[in-house]
Amino acid sequence: MKLKTILKTKIIIPVIAVAIFLSTTAFKNDFFEIAKQIEIFTTLFKEINMNYVDETNPADLMDTAIKSMLDDLDPYTQFYNEQDVEASRINNAGDYTGIGAKVLTLKDKLIIVEPYKDYAADKAGLKAGDEIIKVDNVVVANFKDDAANLLQGAAGTEVNITYKRQGKTNTVKITRESLEIKAVPHYSMVDDKTGYVVLRKFNSKASAETVSAIRALKNQGASQLILDLRGNPGGLLNEAVNVTNIFVPKNQLVVTTKSKVKKYNKTYYTQRDPIDTEIPLVVLIDSRSASASEIVSGALQDMDRAVVVGARSFGKGLVQRPKPLTYGTQMKITISRYYTPSGRCIQALDYWNRDENGKATRVKKENYNAFKTKNGRSVFDGGGIDPDIKVKIAQETPITKAILNENLIFNFATDYYYNNSVESLNNFELSDSDFKDFKKYLNASGFNFETKTEKAFNDAIIIAIEEDLKEEINAEYNNLTSAIQNYKSSAVDDNKSQLKSLMTDEIIKRYFYSEGLYEYYTANNPEIKKGLSILNNPTQYASILR
Numbered sequence: 261m262k263l264k265t266i267l268k269t270k271i272i273i274p275v276i277a278v279a280i281f282l283s284t285t286a287f288k289n290d291f292f293e294i295a296k297q298i299e300i301f302t303t304l305f306k307e308i309n310m311n312y313v314d315e316t317n318p319a320d321l322m323d324t325a326i327k328s329m330l331d332d333l334d335p336y337t338q339f340y341n342e343q344d345v346e347a348s349r350i351n352n353a354g355d356y357t358g359i360g361a362k363v364l365t366l367k368d369k370l371i372i373v374e375p376y377k378d379y380a381a382d383k384a385g386l387k388a389g390d391e392i393i394k395v396d397n398v399v400v401a402n403f404k405d406d407a408a409n410l411l412q413g414a415a416g417t418e419v420n421i422t423y424k425r426q427g428k429t430n431t432v433k434i435t436r437e438s439l440e441i442k443a444v445p446h447y448s449m450v451d452d453k454t455g456y457v458v459l460r461k462f463n464s465k466a467s468a469e470t471v472s473a474i475r476a477l478k479n480q481g482a483s484q485l486i487l488d489l490r491g492n493p494g495g496l497l498n499e500a501v502n503v504t505n506i507f508v509p510k511n512q513l514v515v516t517t518k519s520k521v522k523k524y525n526k527t528y529y530t531q532r533d534p535i536d537t538e539i540p541l542v543v544l545i546d547s548r549s550a551s552a553s554e555i556v557s558g559a560l561q562d563m564d565r566a567v568v569v570g571a572r573s574f575g576k577g578l579v580q581r582p583k584p585l586t587y588g589t590q591m592k593i594t595i596s597r598y599y600t601p602s603g604r605c606i607q608a609l610d611y612w613n614r615d616e617n618g619k620a621t622r623v624k625k626e627n628y629n630a631f632k633t634k635n636g637r638s639v640f641d642g643g644g645i646d647p648d649i650k651v652k653i654a655q656e657t658p659i660t661k662a663i664l665n666e667n668l669i670f671n672f673a674t675d676y677y678y679n680n681s682v683e684s685l686n687n688f689e690l691s692d693s694d695f696k697d698f699k700k701y702l703n704a705s706g707f708n709f710e711t712k713t714e715k716a717f718n719d720a721i722i723i724a725i726e727e728d729l730k731e732e733i734n735a736e737y738n739n740l741t742s743a744i745q746n747y748k749s750s751a752v753d754d755n756k757s758q759l760k761s762l763m764t765d766e767i768i769k770r771y772f773y774s775e776g777l778y779e780y781y782t783a784n785n786p787e788i789k790k791g792l793s794i795l796n797n798p799t800q801y802a803s804i805l806r
Contacts, residue, residue, distance in 0.1 A: 301325075334594055334611040334620075336580050341405065342588040358412040359419065359434050361386060364667075365408050368401035369393050372423075373670075376439065377773040384434045387425065388770055389674030394422035412436075426678055446778040447473035450792055455482030456782055459503070462495030462552035467502035474506065474535055484540040484795045486788060490570065490654075494551025497528065497579070504559045505530035507566070509537055512601075514559045517579050519596035524579075526596075540801055541566040542791035545647060547656050550574035551598075551606075558600035558645045564635040564805045568647040569791045571654040575608020575643030600645075602631040608643025635806060648804050649794065651787050653758050659751040660758055662709035663702070669759070672701050673766035682771045685780050690760050690767070698763060699752055714744050761786070 305325075309316050326339050338344075360379025364371040370392040375382040393400055395410035396419055403410065413419065415438045422431045443466040446458040455477030459470055474485065494500075501514045512530045519525055543557045543566045554573045560566040577598040583591045598606045609620035628642040640646060656664070663669060682688060724733055752759065768777045781788055794801050 334578060336576075336578055336592065337594045338592050339585075340582075340590040340592065344406070345588065345590045357415050357438050358436055359384075359386075359421070360437060360439050361411075363392070363408050363411065365406055370395075370400055370407050370411075371667075374769060374774065377775060379439055380434050380437050384421075384432045386421070386423070386432070386434075387677070389425070389671070389677070391424040392421055393424060393429070394420075396420050442469065444469035444473050445774060447477060448778070448782060449477065449480055449482060450486065450782045450788065453481060453483045454486065454792055454795060455480070455484070456486045456488065456788065458488045458778060460492055462492070462499040462503070464496060464499065466495065466499040467506065470503055471506060471535055478536075482539075484542075486542045486544065486791045486795070487566075488544045488788075489549045489553040489557060490544050490546040490787070491548045492550070492553040493548065494553055494576065497552060497555070500552035500555040501528045501530060502532065504556050505532050506535045507537060507539075507541060507560060508563055509534055512563065514601065515555045516599040516601075517596040518599060519579075521595065524581075524596045537565075540795050540798070542795055543568050544787050544791060545570045545573045545645060546654050546787075547571055547574055549645075550576040554606045554645050555598060555600070558604065558606060561639060561645060561648065562600050562602040562604075562631075562633050564633050564637065567649060567791075567794055567801060567804050568645060569649045569794070570647050570651055570787050571656070572646050573644035575606060577606025577608070577643070600631075602633060602639060604629075604631050604639060604641040606644065637805075649790060651790050653761055653786050657751075657755050657758070658711060659709060659748075660755055660762070663707070663759070664762070666705075666707065668702060668705060668707060669762050669766055671705075672698055673763065673770055675701070676763075676767055677770040682767070685768065685772055685776055688764070688768065688780070690764055694763075695756060695760060698759070702752065709748070711744060711748070714741070 305318075305321070308321065309318050323339075330337050330339060359381040361375045361381035362373040364373050372381065372386050372388055372390040372392065374388055375386050392407075392411075395407070398407075398410055400407045400410075411419065411421075413436050415436055417436050418433055419436060420431060420433050422429065424430075441461075441463065443459060443461050443463050444457060445460055446456075448456055450456045455474065457470060457473045457477070459466060470487075474482075477485070497515070504514045505512075508530055510530050510533065513527060514530060515528045517524060517526045517528075541560070543560055545553065545557050545568060549557065549570075550573065554576065557566075557568050557573065561568050578594045579596040579598060580592045581595050583593055585591055600606065609622055611620045613621055615621055623642045625642065628640040630638050630640055633639055676694075721733075721737055724737075764780075765777060768780050772779075794804070
């Protein structure tokens with residue numbers, strides 16, 4: 261398409277947008293300002309593309325402009341191209357056609373996070389940790405959009421995957437196939453009376469699969485339940501309401517959304533007959549339980565219907581709604597906030613009142629507000645859902661987060677897999693020698709992390725230098741930095757239990773897939789053990805909820 265044609269299109273679309281804005285009631289008060297800014301942007305866009313010294317790409321410029329604008333709002337308001345729209349549909353529907361593996365998109369490669377057992381990638385021999393560098397003839401490093409889209413395609417079609425493993429490059433041909441992404445990947449009996457249900461995402465099948473799992477467990481003798489929402493990033497709001505409805509009667513308030521736009525102010529009540537309103541229930545959450553997971557755990561906590569165990573949840577309390585745009589694109593826009601039945605706001609970070617560095621702020625603990633559950637227990641806002649019973653090993657520390665963010669446990673597990681054999685889940689345990697190897701691996705990787713205290717001191721010394729105060733505070737500063745370094749040196753050992761637990765989980769998946777990890781959990785996981793001990797002590801269970 262010629263540049264003039266592109267520019268005409270780019271100019272016409274904003275003009276049409278202005279006309280729409282002028283006729284929309286919601287924008288009557290500020291339509292002039294909106295029209296003014298669109299006109300300024302249109303003029304600027306035209307001048308850049310016509311007069312800039314080098315050739316420009318209007319599509320790339322517009323893409324950058326849109327994304328930069330949205331980045332200034334919050335991480336969840338996003339622009340979706342056609343491929344992104346399809347990926348979102350797959351995520352919510354629970355059906356998928358591709359190679360049958362969970363992948364991580366990095367800057368210049370795709371990493372196999374987990375090949376699903378007995379599906380295409382697994383049957384072709386791909387392993388967690390494999391680095392995909394080329395899909396057919398497309399080099400991943402040169403692909404502008406999400407390279408994971410290259411792996412999708414019609415069932416029965418073939419794709420050539422070039423990947424690196426332990427320094428060697430390999431190529432394999434994989435036949436794509438259909439895969440059902442289960443919302444409930446596992447359920448089983450922990451003991452002769454306790455059922456365990458893992459709910460990993462809130463797609464369109466979440467409540468139906470949860471109901472099926474619970475009924476199956478009750479048929480096996482389950483008279484009490486553990487619902488595991490750890491690592492569940494959320495999904496469909498109506499499914500969160502339906503999952504809550506499994507345990508509470510009709511017409512119970514589950515969640516409220518509040519917005520500046522009146523039509524988005526809504527209350528969501530249970531609509532169905534429950535499965536069981538009396539069965540003792542423990543809900544497990546962690547720092548990666550978000551959105552719909554927080555609606556379920558928060559509502560059940562506010563109704564005193566379940567004991568929540570684990571670590572404070574993520575705090576994603578912003579509601580998004582998809583808005584269709586032109587040419588098959590879409591925008592997901594934040595329209596409101598979630599509130600639990602007691603009135604708590606789930607959202608943790610404030611993106612509209614940022615600090616001096618432009619980062620979202622978090623409510624300080626001393627500013628948390630108290631709310632009351634149905635039985636009069638005190639619960640607090642401040643972001644996310646705070647469990648009734650905290651499990652220390654489940655609460656990620658700054659160093660643990662830093663190690664996880666750099667994928668160092670994942671990478672260590674990859675090396676471990678190729679240098680060790682594990683024949684059985686029974687009694688599997690990492691040794692102190694293995695932990696020493698992990699510390700050596702951290703050192704070899706060049707891992708280092710900056711604490712918030714350290715950053716504050718470094719900022720302070722810069723200001724001190726500007727104010728000629730460095731000599732006066734130099735001795736104290738050196739003592740403080742030395743203390744921080746000592747802390748950092750011992751931090752890995754101080755977090756040994758949590759790090760070993762995370763390493764164990766990742767390593768078990770390498771040998772026995774997620775199915776094996778869930779089996780291991782039922783006998784060894786600290787959060788499940790804590791939940792089980794509470795359920796097996798009816799007096800303690802009742803006292804927590806009183």
